[in-house]
Amino acid sequence: MLEKLKPYLFLAPAIVLLLVFTVIPMVYTLYLSFFDWNMISPTKEFVGLDNYINILTNDTTKKVIFNTFFYIVVLILFNCVITYIFAFIIGYVVKRFKGFYKVAFFIPSVISLVVGSILFTWILNPISGPVAIIGEMFGFSIPNWSKTDGLVIIVLSLIVSWKVFGYNFIVLYASVVGVSKEIIEAARLDNISNLRIFIDIVLPMSSATGFYILILTIVQGLQYVFTPIKVITQGGPNYGSSNLIYQAYHEAFVVYKTGQSAALAMITLLIFVILLLLEFLFVERRIYYENS
Amino acid sequence: MKTANYKNMILHIILISFILLTIYPIVFAISNSFKELSEAFTSTLSLIPEKFTLENYTGLFDSIPIVGITINTLITASVITVAKVATSFLAAYAIVYYQFKFKNVTYFALICTIFIPFTVTMIPNYLIISELGLQNNIWGVILPQMADAIGIFMLTQSMKGIPKSLIEAAKLDNIPTKYIMKDHILPMVKPAVTSTSIWFFILAWNEYVWPVLILKTTENFTLPLALQLYISSEGGTNFTVAMALSVITMAIPLGLYLIFQKHIINTFTTSGIK
Numbered sequence: 199m200l201e202k203l204k205p206y207l208f209l210a211p212a213i214v215l216l217l218v219f220t221v222i223p224m225v226y227t228l229y230l231s232f233f234d235w236n237m238i239s240p241t242k243e244f245v246g247l248d249n250y251i252n253i254l255t256n257d258t259t260k261k262v263i264f265n266t267f268f269y270i271v272v273l274i275l276f277n278c279v280i281t282y283i284f285a286f287i288i289g290y291v292v293k294r295f296k297g298f299y300k301v302a303f304f305i306p307s308v309i310s311l312v313v314g315s316i317l318f319t320w321i322l323n324p325i326s327g328p329v330a331i332i333g334e335m336f337g338f339s340i341p342n343w344s345k346t347d348g349l350v351i352i353v354l355s356l357i358v359s360w361k362v363f364g365y366n367f368i369v370l371y372a373s374v375v376g377v378s379k380e381i382i383e384a385a386r387l388d389n390i391s392n393l394r395i396f397i398d399i400v401l402p403m404s405s406a407t408g409f410y411i412l413i414l415t416i417v418q419g420l421q422y423v424f425t426p427i428k429v430i431t432q433g434g435p436n437y438g439s440s441n442l443i444y445q446a447y448h449e450a451f452v453v454y455k456t457g458q459s460a461a462l463a464m465i466t467l468l469i470f471v472i473l474l475l476l477e478f479l480f481v482e483r484r485i486y487y488e489n490s
Numbered sequence: 491m492k493t494a495n496y497k498n499m500i501l502h503i504i505l506i507s508f509i510l511l512t513i514y515p516i517v518f519a520i521s522n523s524f525k526e527l528s529e530a531f532t533s534t535l536s537l538i539p540e541k542f543t544l545e546n547y548t549g550l551f552d553s554i555p556i557v558g559i560t561i562n563t564l565i566t567a568s569v570i571t572v573a574k575v576a577t578s579f580l581a582a583y584a585i586v587y588y589q590f591k592f593k594n595v596t597y598f599a600l601i602c603t604i605f606i607p608f609t610v611t612m613i614p615n616y617l618i619i620s621e622l623g624l625q626n627n628i629w630g631v632i633l634p635q636m637a638d639a640i641g642i643f644m645l646t647q648s649m650k651g652i653p654k655s656l657i658e659a660a661k662l663d664n665i666p667t668k669y670i671m672k673d674h675i676l677p678m679v680k681p682a683v684t685s686t687s688i689w690f691f692i693l694a695w696n697e698y699v700w701p702v703l704i705l706k707t708t709e710n711f712t713l714p715l716a717l718q719l720y721i722s723s724e725g726g727t728n729f730t731v732a733m734a735l736s737v738i739t740m741a742i743p744l745g746l747y748l749i750f751q752k753h754i755i756n757t758f759t760t761s762g763i764k
Binding site: 202204205206207208209211212213215216218219220221222223224226227230237287288291292293294295299300301302303304305306308309310311312313314316317318319320321326327328331332360363365368369371372413417420421424425428429430442443446447450451456459460462463464466467470471474 | 498501502505509512513514515516518519531534535576577578580581583584585588590593596600602603605606607608609610611612613614615617618633634635636637639642667692695696698699702703713714715717718720721729732736739740743744746747751754755758759760
Protein backbone atom coordinates (compact mmCIF):
# COMPACT_ATOMS: atom_id res chain seq x y z
CA MET A 199 0.00 0.00 0.00
CA LEU A 200 2.64 2.47 1.11
CA GLU A 201 4.83 1.34 -1.77
CA LYS A 202 2.05 2.37 -4.17
CA LEU A 203 1.87 5.85 -2.71
CA LYS A 204 5.58 6.45 -2.83
CA PRO A 205 5.93 7.70 -6.42
CA TYR A 206 3.21 10.29 -5.80
CA LEU A 207 4.91 11.31 -2.59
CA PHE A 208 8.22 11.83 -4.39
CA LEU A 209 6.60 13.75 -7.22
CA ALA A 210 4.52 15.91 -4.90
CA PRO A 211 7.04 18.66 -4.04
CA ALA A 212 7.93 19.37 -7.67
CA ILE A 213 4.35 19.10 -8.89
CA VAL A 214 2.87 21.25 -6.12
CA LEU A 215 5.49 23.97 -6.66
CA LEU A 216 5.06 23.94 -10.42
CA LEU A 217 1.27 23.98 -10.08
CA VAL A 218 1.25 26.90 -7.65
CA PHE A 219 3.89 29.04 -9.36
CA THR A 220 3.57 28.07 -13.02
CA VAL A 221 0.38 26.30 -14.06
CA ILE A 222 -2.22 28.11 -11.93
CA PRO A 223 -0.63 31.51 -12.67
CA MET A 224 -0.80 30.67 -16.36
CA VAL A 225 -4.56 30.02 -16.07
CA TYR A 226 -5.03 33.17 -14.03
CA THR A 227 -3.13 35.22 -16.63
CA LEU A 228 -5.45 33.84 -19.30
CA TYR A 229 -8.37 34.98 -17.12
CA LEU A 230 -6.84 38.44 -16.60
CA SER A 231 -6.38 38.86 -20.34
CA PHE A 232 -10.17 39.28 -20.68
CA PHE A 233 -10.29 42.10 -18.12
CA ASP A 234 -9.33 45.72 -17.84
CA TRP A 235 -7.42 46.12 -14.58
CA ASN A 236 -4.53 48.08 -13.09
CA MET A 237 -3.37 45.52 -10.47
CA ILE A 238 -4.45 47.78 -7.59
CA SER A 239 -8.10 48.63 -8.12
CA PRO A 240 -10.50 46.29 -6.27
CA THR A 241 -12.66 45.84 -9.37
CA LYS A 242 -11.79 44.31 -12.70
CA GLU A 243 -13.87 45.19 -15.72
CA PHE A 244 -14.69 42.37 -18.15
CA VAL A 245 -13.84 43.46 -21.68
CA GLY A 246 -14.00 40.21 -23.63
CA LEU A 247 -11.46 40.10 -26.43
CA ASP A 248 -10.79 43.85 -26.39
CA ASN A 249 -7.23 43.48 -25.09
CA TYR A 250 -6.38 41.09 -27.92
CA ILE A 251 -8.08 43.24 -30.55
CA ASN A 252 -6.29 46.30 -29.25
CA ILE A 253 -2.92 44.53 -29.49
CA LEU A 254 -3.50 43.40 -33.07
CA THR A 255 -4.70 46.83 -34.25
CA ASN A 256 -2.57 49.23 -32.22
CA ASP A 257 0.46 50.67 -34.06
CA THR A 258 2.81 50.30 -31.10
CA THR A 259 2.05 46.64 -30.53
CA LYS A 260 2.13 45.94 -34.26
CA LYS A 261 5.65 47.36 -34.24
CA VAL A 262 6.48 45.21 -31.20
CA ILE A 263 5.23 42.06 -32.93
CA PHE A 264 7.27 42.93 -36.02
CA ASN A 265 10.33 43.49 -33.79
CA THR A 266 9.75 40.11 -32.16
CA PHE A 267 10.04 38.39 -35.53
CA PHE A 268 13.06 40.51 -36.38
CA TYR A 269 14.69 39.32 -33.13
CA ILE A 270 13.81 35.73 -34.00
CA VAL A 271 15.52 35.98 -37.40
CA VAL A 272 18.67 37.58 -35.99
CA LEU A 273 18.86 35.16 -33.05
CA ILE A 274 18.44 32.15 -35.35
CA LEU A 275 21.23 33.44 -37.57
CA PHE A 276 23.65 34.01 -34.67
CA ASN A 277 22.67 31.12 -32.43
CA CYS A 278 21.62 28.37 -34.81
CA VAL A 279 23.16 28.85 -38.22
CA ILE A 280 26.58 30.11 -37.16
CA THR A 281 26.68 27.77 -34.17
CA TYR A 282 25.90 24.78 -36.39
CA ILE A 283 28.75 25.68 -38.73
CA PHE A 284 31.13 26.01 -35.78
CA ALA A 285 30.01 22.63 -34.41
CA PHE A 286 30.75 21.05 -37.79
CA ILE A 287 34.14 22.72 -38.10
CA ILE A 288 35.24 21.65 -34.62
CA GLY A 289 33.73 18.21 -35.07
CA TYR A 290 35.09 17.30 -38.52
CA VAL A 291 37.38 19.87 -40.05
CA VAL A 292 39.97 20.73 -37.42
CA LYS A 293 41.89 17.85 -35.90
CA ARG A 294 43.36 19.24 -32.69
CA PHE A 295 42.43 21.27 -29.61
CA LYS A 296 38.78 20.18 -29.77
CA GLY A 297 38.57 19.94 -25.96
CA PHE A 298 40.09 23.39 -25.56
CA TYR A 299 37.63 24.96 -27.98
CA LYS A 300 34.65 23.39 -26.21
CA VAL A 301 35.75 24.74 -22.84
CA ALA A 302 36.68 28.18 -24.18
CA PHE A 303 33.50 28.70 -26.19
CA PHE A 304 31.40 28.04 -23.11
CA ILE A 305 33.02 30.70 -20.89
CA PRO A 306 30.65 33.61 -21.67
CA SER A 307 27.66 31.33 -21.02
CA VAL A 308 28.25 31.50 -17.27
CA ILE A 309 28.32 35.29 -17.08
CA SER A 310 25.33 37.40 -16.03
CA LEU A 311 23.51 39.12 -18.88
CA VAL A 312 23.44 42.31 -16.81
CA VAL A 313 27.24 42.22 -16.74
CA GLY A 314 27.25 41.43 -20.46
CA SER A 315 24.89 44.33 -21.18
CA ILE A 316 27.02 46.79 -19.24
CA LEU A 317 30.27 45.60 -20.78
CA PHE A 318 28.92 45.80 -24.32
CA THR A 319 27.40 49.22 -23.66
CA TRP A 320 30.90 50.46 -22.84
CA ILE A 321 32.81 48.49 -25.44
CA LEU A 322 30.45 49.62 -28.20
CA ASN A 323 30.06 53.17 -26.91
CA PRO A 324 30.05 55.26 -30.11
CA ILE A 325 32.35 57.96 -28.70
CA SER A 326 34.72 56.57 -26.10
CA GLY A 327 34.48 52.79 -26.46
CA PRO A 328 37.45 50.71 -27.63
CA VAL A 329 35.68 49.69 -30.85
CA ALA A 330 35.02 53.35 -31.70
CA ILE A 331 38.65 54.25 -30.96
CA ILE A 332 39.99 51.46 -33.18
CA GLY A 333 37.44 52.39 -35.85
CA GLU A 334 38.61 55.98 -35.77
CA MET A 335 42.17 54.85 -36.54
CA PHE A 336 40.86 53.30 -39.74
CA GLY A 337 38.63 56.23 -40.49
CA PHE A 338 35.17 54.92 -39.76
CA SER A 339 32.80 55.72 -36.92
CA ILE A 340 30.34 53.70 -34.87
CA PRO A 341 26.69 54.64 -35.33
CA ASN A 342 24.67 55.48 -32.24
CA TRP A 343 23.23 51.96 -32.26
CA SER A 344 21.09 52.22 -29.13
CA LYS A 345 19.09 54.99 -30.80
CA THR A 346 18.94 53.50 -34.30
CA ASP A 347 15.95 51.40 -35.37
CA GLY A 348 16.92 47.97 -36.61
CA LEU A 349 20.55 48.23 -35.58
CA VAL A 350 19.54 48.29 -31.92
CA ILE A 351 17.85 44.90 -32.32
CA ILE A 352 20.94 43.44 -33.98
CA VAL A 353 23.27 44.66 -31.22
CA LEU A 354 20.99 43.51 -28.38
CA SER A 355 20.71 40.10 -30.06
CA LEU A 356 24.47 40.03 -30.35
CA ILE A 357 24.79 40.47 -26.57
CA VAL A 358 22.41 37.55 -25.98
CA SER A 359 24.24 35.48 -28.60
CA TRP A 360 27.52 36.13 -26.84
CA LYS A 361 26.01 34.46 -23.79
CA VAL A 362 24.05 31.65 -25.45
CA PHE A 363 26.57 30.61 -28.11
CA GLY A 364 28.58 28.25 -25.86
CA TYR A 365 25.60 26.29 -24.61
CA ASN A 366 24.06 25.85 -28.05
CA PHE A 367 27.46 24.94 -29.41
CA ILE A 368 27.97 22.10 -26.90
CA VAL A 369 24.56 20.56 -27.55
CA LEU A 370 24.91 20.82 -31.34
CA TYR A 371 28.48 19.54 -31.22
CA ALA A 372 27.38 16.42 -29.36
CA SER A 373 24.79 15.70 -31.99
CA VAL A 374 27.03 16.52 -34.95
CA VAL A 375 29.81 14.18 -33.81
CA GLY A 376 27.17 11.51 -33.19
CA VAL A 377 26.83 11.09 -36.96
CA SER A 378 28.43 7.83 -38.02
CA LYS A 379 32.13 8.22 -38.74
CA GLU A 380 32.06 5.61 -41.53
CA ILE A 381 29.63 7.61 -43.63
CA ILE A 382 31.77 10.72 -43.35
CA GLU A 383 34.97 8.81 -44.12
CA ALA A 384 33.33 7.21 -47.15
CA ALA A 385 32.20 10.62 -48.39
CA ARG A 386 35.71 11.97 -47.89
CA LEU A 387 37.18 9.10 -49.96
CA ASP A 388 34.78 10.05 -52.73
CA ASN A 389 36.26 13.55 -52.59
CA ILE A 390 33.00 15.13 -51.53
CA SER A 391 33.61 18.67 -50.28
CA ASN A 392 33.15 19.62 -46.63
CA LEU A 393 30.31 21.93 -47.60
CA ARG A 394 28.41 19.06 -49.24
CA ILE A 395 29.15 16.72 -46.32
CA PHE A 396 27.72 19.33 -43.99
CA ILE A 397 24.59 20.03 -46.02
CA ASP A 398 23.82 16.53 -47.31
CA ILE A 399 24.93 14.30 -44.45
CA VAL A 400 25.52 16.04 -41.13
CA LEU A 401 22.61 18.49 -41.26
CA PRO A 402 19.86 15.93 -41.95
CA MET A 403 21.32 13.37 -39.53
CA SER A 404 21.50 15.80 -36.64
CA SER A 405 18.32 17.67 -37.47
CA ALA A 406 16.32 16.55 -34.41
CA THR A 407 18.79 18.29 -32.13
CA GLY A 408 19.04 21.11 -34.63
CA PHE A 409 15.32 21.69 -34.39
CA TYR A 410 15.44 21.53 -30.61
CA ILE A 411 18.12 24.24 -30.61
CA LEU A 412 16.04 26.26 -33.06
CA ILE A 413 13.05 26.22 -30.69
CA LEU A 414 15.24 26.90 -27.68
CA THR A 415 16.79 29.85 -29.50
CA ILE A 416 13.37 31.37 -30.06
CA VAL A 417 11.78 30.52 -26.69
CA GLN A 418 14.81 31.33 -24.54
CA GLY A 419 16.37 33.95 -26.78
CA LEU A 420 13.31 36.20 -26.72
CA GLN A 421 13.24 35.98 -22.92
CA TYR A 422 16.99 36.47 -22.54
CA VAL A 423 16.83 39.59 -24.67
CA PHE A 424 14.62 41.12 -21.98
CA THR A 425 17.70 41.85 -19.85
CA PRO A 426 19.69 43.96 -22.34
CA ILE A 427 16.47 45.73 -23.37
CA LYS A 428 15.67 46.59 -19.75
CA VAL A 429 19.24 47.52 -18.89
CA ILE A 430 20.22 49.45 -22.03
CA THR A 431 17.23 50.79 -23.97
CA GLN A 432 14.01 50.29 -21.92
CA GLY A 433 12.39 49.36 -25.23
CA GLY A 434 13.49 52.53 -27.03
CA PRO A 435 13.99 54.31 -29.33
CA ASN A 436 10.20 54.73 -29.51
CA TYR A 437 9.51 50.98 -28.95
CA GLY A 438 12.17 50.20 -31.58
CA SER A 439 13.81 47.50 -29.46
CA SER A 440 10.80 46.20 -27.54
CA ASN A 441 9.58 42.66 -28.15
CA LEU A 442 6.52 40.75 -26.91
CA ILE A 443 8.27 39.79 -23.67
CA TYR A 444 9.53 43.26 -22.79
CA GLN A 445 6.24 44.87 -23.83
CA ALA A 446 4.30 42.54 -21.49
CA TYR A 447 6.59 43.65 -18.65
CA HIS A 448 6.20 47.29 -19.67
CA GLU A 449 2.39 47.12 -19.76
CA ALA A 450 2.21 45.35 -16.38
CA PHE A 451 4.83 47.11 -14.29
CA VAL A 452 5.39 50.49 -15.93
CA VAL A 453 1.96 51.60 -17.16
CA TYR A 454 -0.12 49.17 -15.05
CA LYS A 455 -2.31 47.79 -17.83
CA THR A 456 -2.60 44.28 -16.47
CA GLY A 457 -5.06 43.04 -19.10
CA GLN A 458 -2.88 44.24 -21.98
CA SER A 459 0.14 42.57 -20.43
CA ALA A 460 -1.74 39.31 -19.88
CA ALA A 461 -2.98 39.29 -23.48
CA LEU A 462 0.56 39.94 -24.78
CA ALA A 463 1.83 37.07 -22.63
CA MET A 464 -0.87 34.72 -23.93
CA ILE A 465 -0.02 35.65 -27.53
CA THR A 466 3.65 34.86 -26.80
CA LEU A 467 2.64 31.54 -25.29
CA LEU A 468 0.49 30.77 -28.33
CA ILE A 469 3.47 31.36 -30.64
CA PHE A 470 5.61 29.01 -28.51
CA VAL A 471 2.91 26.34 -28.46
CA ILE A 472 2.58 26.48 -32.24
CA LEU A 473 6.35 26.03 -32.55
CA LEU A 474 6.28 22.98 -30.28
CA LEU A 475 3.35 21.48 -32.16
CA LEU A 476 5.27 21.95 -35.39
CA GLU A 477 8.13 20.05 -33.85
CA PHE A 478 5.87 17.17 -32.82
CA LEU A 479 3.89 16.94 -36.02
CA PHE A 480 6.65 17.52 -38.47
CA VAL A 481 10.03 16.86 -36.98
CA GLU A 482 9.45 13.89 -34.71
CA ARG A 483 7.96 11.91 -37.61
CA ARG A 484 9.97 12.85 -40.63
CA ILE A 485 13.39 13.73 -39.47
CA TYR A 486 16.10 11.17 -39.11
CA TYR A 487 16.35 10.41 -35.45
CA GLU A 488 19.94 10.20 -34.34
CA ASN A 489 19.60 7.62 -31.60
CA SER A 490 16.93 5.34 -32.96
CA MET B 491 48.72 17.27 -47.61
CA LYS B 492 50.68 20.46 -47.13
CA THR B 493 47.75 22.63 -48.26
CA ALA B 494 45.47 20.75 -45.87
CA ASN B 495 47.80 21.59 -42.99
CA TYR B 496 47.97 25.15 -44.15
CA LYS B 497 44.18 25.40 -44.31
CA ASN B 498 43.90 23.87 -40.84
CA MET B 499 46.34 26.43 -39.54
CA ILE B 500 44.20 29.28 -40.89
CA LEU B 501 41.10 27.73 -39.33
CA HIS B 502 42.81 27.56 -35.93
CA ILE B 503 43.84 31.18 -36.24
CA ILE B 504 40.24 32.17 -37.02
CA LEU B 505 38.87 30.10 -34.13
CA ILE B 506 41.37 31.49 -31.65
CA SER B 507 40.68 35.06 -32.79
CA PHE B 508 36.99 34.31 -32.27
CA ILE B 509 37.69 33.10 -28.72
CA LEU B 510 39.81 36.18 -28.00
CA LEU B 511 36.91 38.36 -29.15
CA THR B 512 34.42 36.57 -26.88
CA ILE B 513 36.82 36.74 -23.94
CA TYR B 514 37.68 40.40 -24.55
CA PRO B 515 34.72 41.82 -22.57
CA ILE B 516 35.88 39.89 -19.50
CA VAL B 517 39.46 41.11 -19.84
CA PHE B 518 38.17 44.63 -20.50
CA ALA B 519 36.23 44.57 -17.21
CA ILE B 520 39.10 43.17 -15.15
CA SER B 521 41.69 45.56 -16.55
CA ASN B 522 39.56 48.69 -16.15
CA SER B 523 38.51 47.72 -12.63
CA PHE B 524 42.14 48.20 -11.59
CA LYS B 525 42.63 51.51 -13.41
CA GLU B 526 42.12 55.01 -12.12
CA LEU B 527 39.13 56.70 -13.74
CA SER B 528 41.23 59.23 -15.66
CA GLU B 529 43.49 56.50 -17.00
CA ALA B 530 40.51 54.37 -18.02
CA PHE B 531 39.40 57.20 -20.29
CA THR B 532 42.77 58.24 -21.69
CA SER B 533 44.08 54.77 -22.42
CA THR B 534 40.97 52.67 -22.96
CA LEU B 535 42.76 50.23 -25.24
CA SER B 536 45.62 49.23 -22.97
CA LEU B 537 44.84 46.07 -21.05
CA ILE B 538 47.44 46.48 -18.31
CA PRO B 539 46.84 49.38 -15.91
CA GLU B 540 49.76 51.79 -15.82
CA LYS B 541 49.00 52.67 -12.24
CA PHE B 542 47.45 49.70 -10.51
CA THR B 543 44.77 50.73 -8.00
CA LEU B 544 42.27 49.00 -5.71
CA GLU B 545 40.27 52.16 -5.06
CA ASN B 546 37.39 51.05 -7.30
CA TYR B 547 36.86 48.03 -5.08
CA THR B 548 37.27 49.94 -1.82
CA GLY B 549 34.97 52.62 -3.28
CA LEU B 550 32.25 49.99 -3.59
CA PHE B 551 32.35 49.35 0.13
CA ASP B 552 31.74 53.04 0.80
CA SER B 553 28.90 53.54 -1.67
CA ILE B 554 26.75 50.41 -1.38
CA PRO B 555 26.32 47.62 1.22
CA ILE B 556 28.34 45.31 -1.00
CA VAL B 557 28.94 42.64 1.66
CA GLY B 558 25.21 42.36 2.40
CA ILE B 559 24.40 42.30 -1.31
CA THR B 560 26.91 39.51 -1.91
CA ILE B 561 25.47 37.53 1.02
CA ASN B 562 21.93 38.03 -0.38
CA THR B 563 23.08 36.67 -3.73
CA LEU B 564 24.81 33.74 -2.08
CA ILE B 565 21.78 32.80 0.05
CA THR B 566 19.34 33.19 -2.85
CA ALA B 567 21.43 31.12 -5.25
CA SER B 568 22.24 28.42 -2.67
CA VAL B 569 18.67 27.91 -1.46
CA ILE B 570 17.27 27.88 -5.00
CA THR B 571 19.93 25.35 -6.05
CA VAL B 572 19.37 22.98 -3.11
CA ALA B 573 15.58 23.18 -3.49
CA LYS B 574 15.60 22.64 -7.26
CA VAL B 575 18.03 19.73 -7.11
CA ALA B 576 16.16 18.06 -4.22
CA THR B 577 12.71 18.35 -5.81
CA SER B 578 14.13 17.26 -9.18
CA PHE B 579 15.95 14.29 -7.69
CA LEU B 580 12.82 12.98 -5.94
CA ALA B 581 10.64 13.50 -9.01
CA ALA B 582 13.17 11.86 -11.33
CA TYR B 583 13.45 8.90 -8.94
CA ALA B 584 9.67 8.41 -9.01
CA ILE B 585 9.59 8.63 -12.81
CA VAL B 586 12.45 6.23 -13.43
CA TYR B 587 11.88 3.57 -10.75
CA TYR B 588 8.12 3.33 -10.31
CA GLN B 589 5.18 2.40 -12.47
CA PHE B 590 2.08 4.47 -11.82
CA LYS B 591 -0.98 5.80 -13.59
CA PHE B 592 -0.50 8.69 -16.04
CA LYS B 593 3.27 8.48 -15.66
CA ASN B 594 4.09 9.47 -19.23
CA VAL B 595 1.49 12.22 -19.27
CA THR B 596 2.82 13.61 -16.00
CA TYR B 597 6.38 13.61 -17.28
CA PHE B 598 5.34 15.22 -20.54
CA ALA B 599 3.33 17.91 -18.74
CA LEU B 600 6.30 18.65 -16.45
CA ILE B 601 8.64 19.05 -19.42
CA CYS B 602 6.16 21.38 -21.14
CA THR B 603 6.50 23.89 -18.28
CA ILE B 604 10.04 24.60 -19.55
CA PHE B 605 8.53 26.38 -22.54
CA ILE B 606 6.22 28.72 -20.63
CA PRO B 607 7.58 32.29 -20.92
CA PHE B 608 7.98 34.18 -17.63
CA THR B 609 5.60 36.91 -18.75
CA VAL B 610 2.78 34.36 -18.47
CA THR B 611 3.38 33.80 -14.76
CA MET B 612 4.84 37.10 -13.56
CA ILE B 613 1.63 39.00 -12.66
CA PRO B 614 -0.02 36.21 -10.61
CA ASN B 615 3.29 35.38 -8.91
CA TYR B 616 3.83 39.04 -8.13
CA LEU B 617 0.37 39.10 -6.53
CA ILE B 618 1.07 35.89 -4.55
CA ILE B 619 4.36 37.25 -3.23
CA SER B 620 2.70 40.57 -2.28
CA GLU B 621 -0.12 38.70 -0.54
CA LEU B 622 2.45 36.71 1.46
CA GLY B 623 4.19 39.94 2.48
CA LEU B 624 7.42 38.84 0.80
CA GLN B 625 7.88 41.92 -1.40
CA ASN B 626 11.36 43.37 -1.17
CA ASN B 627 12.56 40.18 0.48
CA ILE B 628 14.93 37.57 -0.96
CA TRP B 629 12.48 34.83 0.13
CA GLY B 630 10.03 36.33 -2.31
CA VAL B 631 12.68 35.78 -4.98
CA ILE B 632 13.37 32.21 -3.83
CA LEU B 633 9.87 30.84 -3.25
CA PRO B 634 8.58 30.61 -6.85
CA GLN B 635 11.88 29.10 -8.04
CA MET B 636 12.14 25.95 -5.95
CA ALA B 637 11.25 23.47 -8.69
CA ASP B 638 12.48 23.29 -12.26
CA ALA B 639 11.54 20.79 -14.94
CA ILE B 640 14.98 21.15 -16.51
CA GLY B 641 16.44 19.51 -13.40
CA ILE B 642 13.86 16.73 -13.52
CA PHE B 643 14.77 16.16 -17.14
CA MET B 644 18.53 16.10 -16.60
CA LEU B 645 18.36 13.76 -13.60
CA THR B 646 15.81 11.47 -15.27
CA GLN B 647 18.17 11.13 -18.22
CA SER B 648 21.07 10.18 -16.02
CA MET B 649 19.07 7.78 -13.77
CA LYS B 650 17.82 5.94 -16.85
CA GLY B 651 21.44 4.94 -17.39
CA ILE B 652 21.57 2.91 -14.15
CA PRO B 653 20.67 -0.77 -14.52
CA LYS B 654 17.20 -1.38 -13.04
CA SER B 655 18.24 -4.79 -11.67
CA LEU B 656 20.44 -3.06 -9.13
CA ILE B 657 17.49 -1.26 -7.59
CA GLU B 658 15.23 -4.32 -7.82
CA ALA B 659 17.78 -6.30 -5.84
CA ALA B 660 17.98 -3.63 -3.17
CA LYS B 661 14.18 -3.50 -2.97
CA LEU B 662 14.03 -7.28 -2.51
CA ASP B 663 16.51 -7.00 0.34
CA ASN B 664 14.01 -4.68 2.01
CA ILE B 665 16.42 -1.79 2.13
CA PRO B 666 14.44 1.35 2.99
CA THR B 667 13.94 3.68 0.03
CA LYS B 668 15.89 6.50 1.53
CA TYR B 669 18.99 4.29 1.74
CA ILE B 670 18.49 3.07 -1.81
CA MET B 671 18.51 6.71 -2.88
CA LYS B 672 21.42 7.71 -0.73
CA ASP B 673 23.69 4.67 -1.05
CA HIS B 674 22.86 3.28 -4.48
CA ILE B 675 21.42 5.96 -6.74
CA LEU B 676 23.14 9.13 -5.56
CA PRO B 677 26.71 7.86 -5.98
CA MET B 678 25.92 6.69 -9.51
CA VAL B 679 24.32 9.92 -10.69
CA LYS B 680 26.75 12.13 -8.80
CA PRO B 681 28.30 13.68 -11.93
CA ALA B 682 24.86 14.70 -13.21
CA VAL B 683 23.80 15.98 -9.78
CA THR B 684 27.01 17.98 -9.48
CA SER B 685 26.76 19.65 -12.84
CA THR B 686 23.02 20.27 -12.52
CA SER B 687 23.70 21.93 -9.15
CA ILE B 688 26.50 24.08 -10.51
CA TRP B 689 24.38 25.06 -13.49
CA PHE B 690 21.38 26.00 -11.31
CA PHE B 691 23.64 27.92 -8.96
CA ILE B 692 25.13 29.94 -11.81
CA LEU B 693 21.67 30.65 -13.27
CA ALA B 694 20.29 31.73 -9.90
CA TRP B 695 23.37 33.83 -9.15
CA ASN B 696 22.89 35.69 -12.43
CA GLU B 697 19.10 35.88 -12.17
CA TYR B 698 17.75 39.32 -12.98
CA VAL B 699 14.20 39.20 -14.34
CA TRP B 700 12.31 38.06 -11.25
CA PRO B 701 14.41 39.82 -8.57
CA VAL B 702 14.01 43.11 -10.44
CA LEU B 703 10.26 42.88 -9.84
CA ILE B 704 10.52 41.87 -6.18
CA LEU B 705 13.53 43.64 -4.66
CA LYS B 706 13.15 47.39 -4.18
CA THR B 707 15.80 48.72 -1.82
CA THR B 708 19.58 48.56 -2.20
CA GLU B 709 20.24 46.61 0.99
CA ASN B 710 18.01 43.78 -0.26
CA PHE B 711 19.50 43.68 -3.76
CA THR B 712 21.41 40.82 -5.32
CA LEU B 713 24.59 41.55 -7.32
CA PRO B 714 23.01 41.81 -10.81
CA LEU B 715 20.48 44.30 -9.43
CA ALA B 716 23.16 46.36 -7.72
CA LEU B 717 24.90 46.65 -11.08
CA GLN B 718 21.90 48.58 -12.38
CA LEU B 719 22.89 51.43 -10.11
CA TYR B 720 25.99 51.94 -12.26
CA ILE B 721 24.49 51.77 -15.70
CA SER B 722 24.28 55.40 -16.84
CA SER B 723 26.97 55.32 -19.49
CA GLU B 724 26.28 58.97 -20.24
CA GLY B 725 27.80 60.28 -17.01
CA GLY B 726 30.69 57.86 -16.97
CA THR B 727 31.92 58.93 -13.55
CA ASN B 728 31.16 55.46 -12.23
CA PHE B 729 32.77 53.57 -15.06
CA THR B 730 35.67 51.95 -13.21
CA VAL B 731 33.50 51.19 -10.17
CA ALA B 732 30.94 49.54 -12.46
CA MET B 733 33.78 47.41 -13.84
CA ALA B 734 34.83 46.40 -10.31
CA LEU B 735 31.26 45.37 -9.48
CA SER B 736 31.05 43.46 -12.79
CA VAL B 737 34.20 41.58 -11.85
CA ILE B 738 32.77 40.68 -8.43
CA THR B 739 29.51 39.53 -10.05
CA MET B 740 31.19 37.27 -12.58
CA ALA B 741 34.00 35.95 -10.36
CA ILE B 742 32.01 33.18 -8.65
CA PRO B 743 30.31 31.75 -11.77
CA LEU B 744 33.60 31.88 -13.69
CA GLY B 745 35.49 30.23 -10.85
CA LEU B 746 32.91 27.47 -10.49
CA TYR B 747 32.93 26.88 -14.22
CA LEU B 748 36.70 26.65 -14.44
CA ILE B 749 36.78 24.16 -11.55
CA PHE B 750 33.92 22.00 -12.84
CA GLN B 751 34.27 22.57 -16.59
CA LYS B 752 34.80 18.88 -17.41
CA HIS B 753 31.67 17.87 -15.48
CA ILE B 754 29.53 20.58 -17.00
CA ILE B 755 30.63 20.08 -20.59
CA ASN B 756 30.26 16.30 -20.25
CA THR B 757 26.75 16.51 -18.83
CA PHE B 758 25.58 18.85 -21.55
CA THR B 759 27.19 16.69 -24.22
CA THR B 760 25.82 13.39 -22.95
CA SER B 761 22.44 14.28 -21.45
CA GLY B 762 21.41 14.51 -25.09
CA ILE B 763 18.60 16.98 -24.73
CA LYS B 764 16.27 16.05 -27.54
